[in-house]
Amino acid sequence: xxxxxxxxxxxxxxxxxxxxxxxxxxxxxxxxxxxxxxxxxxxxxxxxxxxxxxxxxxxxxxxxxxxxxxxxxxxxxxxxxxxxxxxxxxxxxxxxxxxxxxxxxxxxxxxxxxxxxxxxxxxxxxxxxxxxxxxxxxxxxxxxxx
Numbered sequence: 369x370x371x372x373x374x375x376x377x378x379x380x381x382x383x384x385x386x387x388x389x390x391x392x393x394x395x396x397x398x399x400x401x402x403x404x405x406x407x408x409x410x411x412x413x414x415x416x417x418x419x420x421x422x423x424x425x426x427x428x429x430x431x432x433x434x435x436x437x438x439x440x441x442x443x444x445x446x447x448x449x450x451x452x453x454x455x456x457x458x459x460x461x462x463x464x465x466x467x468x469x470x471x472x473x474x475x476x477x478x479x480x481x482x483x484x485x486x487x488x489x490x491x492x493x494x495x496x497x498x499x500x501x502x503x504x505x506x507x508x509x510x511x512x513x514x
Contacts, residue, residue, distance in 0.1 A: 400482030403498030
């Protein structure tokens with residue numbers, strides 16, 4: 369069971385939480401990563417993806433922010449993880465064009481800026497809200513709606 373709130377004093381703590389969340393994910397899960405620019409959404413996604421790869425005995429890939437590509441897909445290990453950044457979406461319908469439905473059918477969807485999806489945001493999801501505390505420290509609230 370995931371905690372409802374946690375203080376993350378540094379990136380190592382973010383990585384530990386990301387691995388804990390990764391262990392709870394199943395095909396079809398959506399994870400909303402909520403917070404302001406620089407709050408730690410991409411750092412969390414990077415730690416989750418690379419942690420899954422390490423745990424599977426794979427060499428961790430470089431995990432860039434999908435700010436410009438809007439979506440990055442990590443096929444290994446199964447199920448694949450689709451990392452979306454919806455900040456630049458002009459309309460929620462664009463998420464369909466990016467493959468959100470396919471992501472939920474085949475794997476796990478990590479969605480930065482999920483509020484931009486409007487009615488396309490899955491109701492059954494895990495929301496993780498990041499707040500900058502001080503320096504590298506973050507406060508995180510978790511709401512599991514799965």
